[in-house]
Amino acid sequence: MNKKLWGGRFKAEADSAFVEFNRSLAFDRRLITADVQASLAHCQGLVGALVLTREEGEKIESGLKAILTSSHTDPHYMEDPLVAEDIHSFVEARLVDLIGELGRKLHTGRSRNDQVATDLRIWIREAIDDLINGLAIAHRSLLAFAESNSEVVLPGYTHLQRAQPVLLAHWCLAYFEMLLRDRERLGDARRRVNVMPLGSAALAGTSWSIDRELVARELGFDGVTANSIDGVADRDFCVEFVSACALIMTHLSRLAEDIILYTTTEFGFFELSDTVATGSSLMPQKKNPDSMELVRGKAGRVFGDLQTLLAMLKGLPLAYNKDMQEDKEAVFDAFDTTKACLDVTATVLGNITINRERMHEAALKGYMNATELADYLVRMGMSFRDAHEAVGRIVLHAIDRGVELQGLPLQELQKFASVIDERVFEVLTLEQTLATKSQTGGTSRAQVSNALARARELIS
DSSP states (O other): OOOOSOOTTOSSOOOHHHHHHHOOHHHHGGGHHHHHHHHHHHHHHHHHTTSSOHHHHHHHHHHHHHHHHHHHHOTTGGGSOOOSSSHHHHHHHHHHHHHGGGGGGTTTTOOHHHHHHHHHHHHHHHHHHHHHHHHHHHHHHHHHHHHHTTTOEEEEEETTEEEEEEEHHHHHHHHHHHHHHHHHHHHHHHHHHOEEOTTOTTTTOOSSOOOHHHHHHHTTOSEEOSOHHHHHHOOHHHHHHHHHHHHHHHHHHHHHHHHHHHTSTTTOSEEEOGGGOBOOSSOTTOOBOHHHHHHHHHHHHHHHHHHHHHHHHTTOOSSOOGGGGGHHHHHHHHHHHHHHHHHHHHHHHTTEEEOHHHHHHHHTSSSTTHHHHHHHHHHTTOOHHHHHHHHHHHHHHHHHHTOOGGGSOHHHHHTTOTTOOTTHHHHTSHHHHHHTOOSTTOOSHHHHHHHHHHHHHHHO
8 A cells, every 4th residue: 555656766765744835635535436446447448458468457347346345345455554646646556455456557548637537527427416405405495385384575775675465375476486496507607517537648649549538438428528628627517517506505595694684583484493493502582594604604614615716726727736626525525515515405395484463464564565656657547657656646645644554545646646446455455465476476366376386397
């Protein structure tokens, strides 16, 4: 295990502190499955190129599969003094331990530069699939919450001020759409991830007649990289993946913020169950939405991962540079954090109790039917600007009187706009305010019912 993958050029031993500083096995060990899979395919490519005999290839493949089995079944397998520099040298050393010097022939025709780029693409491809599954679970939780509360009305907000009433299901479906775009973004990114750089070698390409397309098909890639320098130097796929994670976290953080607000005493719309809330070490009465606060806080962590990648890449000359070792921890952390937050969010959505009466009462107050009154005046022949001005004065009068718009007598309303008649009180009802938002994407009950059916079809 002590023999390096490089060393013939060097006379002196590396400084021990630098050795530790240079080592990446502590975190790139997560790539072991991808590294073995890529090595198995590369082995077949070497057999096809007549670099290895079929018997040698079979012996190498047997050793690689044994390494993979041990890594999955023995929790201490990777803890052996950790003298290997990285996952690639670890696998090679283990292979030599198992099958002898033949294991050292496996690296023919490849570099750690194209090896790690291939491993990371395999790993991210699987991570994308995991996140897409996590998004599907979150989608189902949002939809279940929406469908179980499909009749409930709550105030909609702009600038965090009451604006217009909406159905709670409509609010849920807004986040459904955000996460739907996230799923589509990950799918788009996956297509660009799924291109194989193996065969690019260090930067100039391999000298051996390895069938790259055959190796790519064996690994489930859609194709091979078109330029060997780009093949080893590109980390766009890492940036794109973490960028998609950052947007997922943006959306989860916004949802978390809404839930946090709605669980406050001041709003009182939601209550989290005891399973997803915590208490105070000092104040016995407290019930804190820590689950959602952590999601909100961890968003910044993923944003930092994205910034790490961008800053790392921005000044790098072609082709590979050791700076790029810093890509993995950012990628791994972004995935771990995003996946955990998706899982927690889905759990929280299944553990919310709503206060229907409080929400309904809130939806009736705050002059949220003012736009309906303006639209009514337009239908009665006024221009919208004149109607807007008149309703503004009516709202001011209602505030002075301490009543809602529907609480003003007809005669008082008519002082501000003579076209108003008794039909105005039907216009100002909560149900009518909802019902008029009947165009596609609106919050009328019919439109929301259609949107729920569409959402159900999309996730089924």
